[in-house]
Amino acid sequence: xxxxxxxxxxxxxxxxxxxxxxxxxxxxxxxxxxxxxxxxxxxxxxxxxxxxxxxxxxxxxxxxxxxxxxxxxxxxxxxxxxxxxxxxxxxxxxxxxxxxxxxxxxxxxxxxxxxxxxxxxxxxxxxxxxxxxxxxxxxxxxxxxxxxxxxxxxxxxxxxxxxxxxxxxxxxxxxxxxxxxxxxxxxxxxxxxxxxxxxxxxxxxxxxxxxxxxxxxxxxxxxxxxxxxxxxxxxxxxxxxxxxxxxxxxxxxxxxxxx
Amino acid sequence: xxxxxxxxxxxxxxxxxxxxxxxxxxxxxxxxxxxxxxxxxxxxxxxxxxxxxxxxxxxxxxxxxxxxxxxxxxxxxxxxxxxxxxxxxxxxxxxxxxxxxxxxxxxxxxxxxxxxxxxxxxxxxxxxxxxxxxxxxxxxxxxxxxxxxxxxxxxxxxxxxxxxxxxxxxxxxxxxxxxxxxxxxxxxxxxxxxxxxxxxxxxxxxxxxxxxxxxxxxxxxxxxxxxxxxxxxxxxxxxxxxxxxxxxxxxxxxxxxxxxxxxxxxxxxxxxxxxxxxxxxxxxxxxxxxxxxxxxxxxxxxxx
Numbered sequence: 001x002x003x004x005x006x007x008x009x010x011x012x013x014x015x016x017x018x019x020x021x022x023x024x025x026x027x028x029x030x031x032x033x034x035x036x037x038x039x040x041x042x043x044x045x046x047x048x049x050x051x052x053x054x055x056x057x058x059x060x061x062x063x064x065x066x067x068x069x070x071x072x073x074x075x076x077x078x079x080x081x082x083x084x085x086x087x088x089x090x091x092x093x094x095x096x097x098x099x100x101x102x103x104x105x106x107x108x109x110x111x112x113x114x115x116x117x118x119x120x121x122x123x124x125x126x127x128x129x130x131x132x133x134x135x136x137x138x139x140x141x142x143x144x145x146x147x148x149x150x151x152x153x154x155x156x157x158x159x160x161x162x163x164x165x166x167x168x169x170x171x172x173x174x175x176x177x178x179x180x181x182x183x184x185x186x187x188x189x190x191x192x193x194x195x196x197x198x199x200x201x202x203x204x205x206x207x208x209x210x211x212x213x214x215x216x217x218x219x220x221x222x223x224x225x226x227x228x229x230x231x232x233x234x235x236x237x238x239x240x241x242x243x244x245x246x247x248x249x250x251x252x253x254x255x256x257x258x259x
Numbered sequence: 260x261x262x263x264x265x266x267x268x269x270x271x272x273x274x275x276x277x278x279x280x281x282x283x284x285x286x287x288x289x290x291x292x293x294x295x296x297x298x299x300x301x302x303x304x305x306x307x308x309x310x311x312x313x314x315x316x317x318x319x320x321x322x323x324x325x326x327x328x329x330x331x332x333x334x335x336x337x338x339x340x341x342x343x344x345x346x347x348x349x350x351x352x353x354x355x356x357x358x359x360x361x362x363x364x365x366x367x368x369x370x371x372x373x374x375x376x377x378x379x380x381x382x383x384x385x386x387x388x389x390x391x392x393x394x395x396x397x398x399x400x401x402x403x404x405x406x407x408x409x410x411x412x413x414x415x416x417x418x419x420x421x422x423x424x425x426x427x428x429x430x431x432x433x434x435x436x437x438x439x440x441x442x443x444x445x446x447x448x449x450x451x452x453x454x455x456x457x458x459x460x461x462x463x464x465x466x467x468x469x470x471x472x473x474x475x476x477x478x479x480x481x482x483x484x485x486x487x488x489x490x491x492x493x494x495x496x497x498x499x500x501x502x503x504x505x506x507x508x509x510x511x512x513x514x515x516x517x518x519x520x521x522x523x524x525x526x527x528x529x530x531x532x533x534x535x536x537x538x539x540x541x542x543x544x545x546x547x548x549x550x551x552x553x554x555x556x557x558x559x560x561x562x563x
Contacts, residue, residue, distance in 0.1 A: 038414070040414045043413060046411060047411075048342060049415070182393055183352035185387065185389070185390070186386075211393050220342075222345055222346065222398050225395055226395065229392070229395035233396070
């Protein structure tokens, strides 16, 4: 377990040494502040659109951080050939996969924490309301959605040729699920066979990332989801993470690291 | 051949020349860049002066996205409706996505019936366990913004008007919420005036403006003038459009008739009510009003 955490620690250090997070955070903060400075009909109490823009930027930034950080982990180790001394420590391939996952997930969690604290402070200062439980719930769900994404990207990075292709494909898949995931069954029903069956099977087999998006609750302040569904969604995320990590491990176990 | 060209870079330029370039002081490069920037600024300044000035946001948007701005305007207007429903809104995949926007219906004074509520239950029964569980993470209650929270739709109304200044309903809906829900008749009037500048023949905007003069400012003279101008603009429309927009015409005429009655101009009021009888689908109410006016006229004549 210590080896896994040691590997995770290296990934976290890598995140704060790289500029990706800082650039995305500064850009998001700047865009949010600029949008907040706009005045509509001389009404300074309007806050919904700022929440909307800020949440959208947080989602985009977090997705970019999670996917790009994860996609380069194993290919970079192979390219620099540091994977050989690492595996000779001895660290098993399973520990390497879990360590990389844990590092990326915790690093993304830290980034997410900074983003959500900024969001809460900015909106609280403007709205004079602090629905911290709702923000925590939204951040928690967001973080677990990213856990599934990170595990999926890790699996992809074993099979795809380069980090760039892994990033592109995974972002397309994640955005596709977020936009269409909940409606795939409706789409399937109006398709001819065999597309109908393919889409229906896909609907039941894919990870439903759209559940983890609580942006509407945050933006419109429409109460919270409740502990029960959140815990079940957390369990669902844990199952998908396990599936992707096992798939990644199976792929990595058979991988010839010299090529 | 390789040996022959080994000392040359692209286009036969000796590679040594590039090394000389690399040796140029960074300060000289910086100076050259400043000069280049200044020259460009001088060249572009007159062209930029011809571009729209700040404040002419609609023109800026027009320059940026051309005719595509109408698509943006519709999207921003839909966002206003989404905000009005606090996120409970059909997506393009749901039934009822193409129904009339409720912010428009509300601005026409339409109250929601139980039947309307049922129609707007676009989610329906759960289809499967994924859908059933997923609904925990969606807003599933049909509510409307109230208690001054209606202000949240205003940014989208503003953006919609900037994106397409010829979308009339943006102005009427925006003005309705500004005045009736947020108690800002001055802002509503300014917004309608802006709409009128962009759409000088809009009888809908004139109607909304007349209502503000009548109900918010109690300025019946200006209200009458604006209503009458609205009727004139409507009558100038092609016959086919007049037929389509008959309800709007009726609204103008009836409001003007009541205004004339309110101010004691009974003859004028009777004239407008007579016209309203030909337009209204159920003219009995109009006829009752006419009888009442005639009684008032008779009472006024009897009075010493």
